[in-house]
Amino acid sequence: MENLNIIGKTVFVGDAPSLERVAFVCLGSNEVGSGEMVKIQFDKSGKSVVAAARVTSGLEQNPYETPQRTQVMDALGISSSEIDEDSLGRFKVYYADLLEFVYHDGSMGRPSGIVPSGSPVSAPDEDFVRKVLGMPLPNEADSLNLATLGNSDNISVTLSANKTLPRHILVVGTTGSGKSYFVGKAVEEVSRIGIPVIIVDIHGEYIKETEELKGTVLRPGVNLRIRLDSLEESEVLGMLPITNELHTNIAARAFSDLKMSGRPFGVREYENKVREVAIDIGSTKGTQTIMEARIRSLNTIKILGDGIKWDAILSKGAVIDVDCRDLTRTYVIMLVGAMARELYNLRKSGKIPPLVLALDEAHIFLPASGSSGASFVLGEIVRMGRHAPIGAIISTQHPSDIDQATAKITNTRFIFAIEPSELGSLGGLLGDMPPETVNYLTHMEQGECLLVGNRETIRHSVTTKISKRKTTPGGDTPRMIQNG
Ligand SMILES: Nc1ncnc2c1ncn2[C@@H]1O[C@H](COP(=O)(O)OP(=O)(O)O)[C@@H](O)[C@H]1O
Ligand SMILES: [Mg+2]
Structure with missing residues (x-):
């Protein structure tokens, strides 16, 4: 048997060990926390097996502090500290769900069979964690190094970009929990491995980062204009000062x-076409003149223009920040919809490389109810991910505020601290996380999150700490977006 740093032993209690879980006692001063992984060695049919298990809960047994004894000691003036920490009979029992069995030949599979009581429990090493979670090595060409394991800073949590990005990332958590910090970290990593990334920057939070990464800041109406033909009919009609049927x-x-x-x-082409149609249907000269003037009013809309040559700016690892601070909500939605349409078409025809679209505050573009042109095309991008890869990083405060079908398609989810009232809205997004650990989500610290994946990205949910950024988070004081 391998030489292990043993922290405890599995024990028999009323409802464990079972086919699904084990109970174990920590020896000495060892402790484990909710969501942590442990490994357990045992023999099965004469061959050694190592089980990976995830801690779900723990409780202390302490016969010295029963209600009666505590009351008596208090009456006698004996303080609890006079009782030795390691008193016999005092112990902590933890429960852990079985995740995988790793066999002596290196193969791995779903747990099958009961782990015997009395088996040694130890803290997992990096190789073991990587194998159980199905993570690539941090230095592989497409590895995104985003976090470390919740309980051990020296075990990095790595995702394969090729497996993760085409199926999208969802980021949820309450205000201040660390979503934007994480999106910035993801941008650093995506760019580092050579994939271009476009950030829709509602609050101007990523401008510093973009500058530090030698990227491009696009300002709508200044150096970013969208082509009229990238808009939807309803969007254009909505901008025209006409009511007459x-x-x-x-x-x-x-x-x-x-x-x-x-x-x-x-x-200009639109104006000509309108004249043509007006003549075609036999309208008066007066109508034609009015219509031409109305169409020309589109020239005053500063985000409309010649479009942008995406193929020229989407170079290897390029970071592009679309600074949306000065746009009203209506224009932000229109701009993002038009951009997404242009990018999607270019991607489908192979004129631009695979890229990532980072959408912080995604409820603006992908609302749960009602639909905008933007939500339609973004929904399309998310669904079509595999065929014309544009990876989306979708971040929002309230998961219930974004389109549920889209949220559920995402393959990899980073769930930061969340309000208890929001827990219900996470239904279906939590993978194989047990209910005990789900409640833990309400008191996670800033930068701490639950990572949920699937068999392709990260096989089991784990708690992680987002790694430190190289670039400066935040930036300019956010301006409120005006409602328009
Ligand atoms: N992992 C982290 N490490 C260090 N600081 C962090 C981390 N996550 C968040 N912060 C800091 O906490 C504050 C709030 O984080 P932010 O990402 O803006 O929250 P959110 O976008 O969820 O509202 C910011 O000042 C940010 O720099
Ligand atoms: Mg934020």
Whole structure:
């Protein structure tokens, strides 16, 4: 048997060991916490097996502090500290769920059989954790090194970018729990391994990071304009100062005719098309003139213009910050929808490389109820991930505020501290996390989170601590986004 740093032994209590779990006692001053992994060695049919188990709960047995004894000692003036810490009969029992069995030949499989009582329990080493969780080595070409294991700073939690990003990352947690810090860390790592990343930056929180990573800050209306043909008909009609039914019909038909042509177009082409349609349906000269003027009013919308050459700026590992601080909510949604449409089409035709779209405050673009053009195209990107990889990092404070179908598709989830009232909305997002540990989510510390994956990304849920960033978090004082 391997020489182990033994911290405890499995024991027989009323309901353990069973096929699903073990109970163990920690020896000496050893302790373990909720969600931590332990390894247990035992023999099965004469061959050695190592079980990986995850701690779900613990309780102390202390016959010296029963209600009666405590009361008597108090009456006699004996303080508890006079009783030796290591008094016999005083111990801590932990429960742990079995995760995997690792066999003597290195193969691994679902636990099958009961782990005998009296088996040694030890703290896992990095190789063992990596094997059980299915994590790549930190120095592999596509490894994203984002965190360390909750209970041991020296075990890194690594995800394979190729397996994780095309199926998207969801980040949830209450305000101040560390979501944006994490998104910034993910941006660093994605860029480091050579994948370009575009950040939709609502509060200007990623500008410093982008500058430090020698990236590009795009300011809508200044160095970022979207093409008219990247918008949806309803978005364009919503911007036109027209109410009259005839005018609306002319504007709509001209727009859809141009869209159908499949060619890029701007305000000038739209104006010409509108004139054509107006003449075609026999409208008066007056109507034509009014319509032309209305269409020209689109020239005053600063985010509209010639578009941007995404292929030129999406170089290897490029970081692109879209600074949305000065946009109203309506324009942010329109801009993100148009950008997503342009990127999606370019990706499908292979004109740009795989990239990551980081969407902090995602409830703005992917609302649970009602739908915007942005939510439609983003939903499409998330669903089509495997075929035209644009990886999305979707971060939000309230998981119930974003489209549930989209949230559930995400393969990898970082769940930070959450309000007790929000726990219910995590249903279906928690993978194989046991209920006891789920409650722990309400009192996690800043930067601490539960990582949930699947067999491809990270086989079992674990608690992690986000690693320190190289770039400066935060930045400019956030401006409130105005409602528009
Ligand atoms: N892992 C971490 N290490 C160090 N500081 C952190 C960490 N996570 C968050 N912080 C700090 O805590 C504050 C709130 O974090 P932030 O990511 O902005 O929260 P959220 O986006 O969830 O509201 C920020 O000042 C941030 O720099
Ligand atoms: Mg934030």
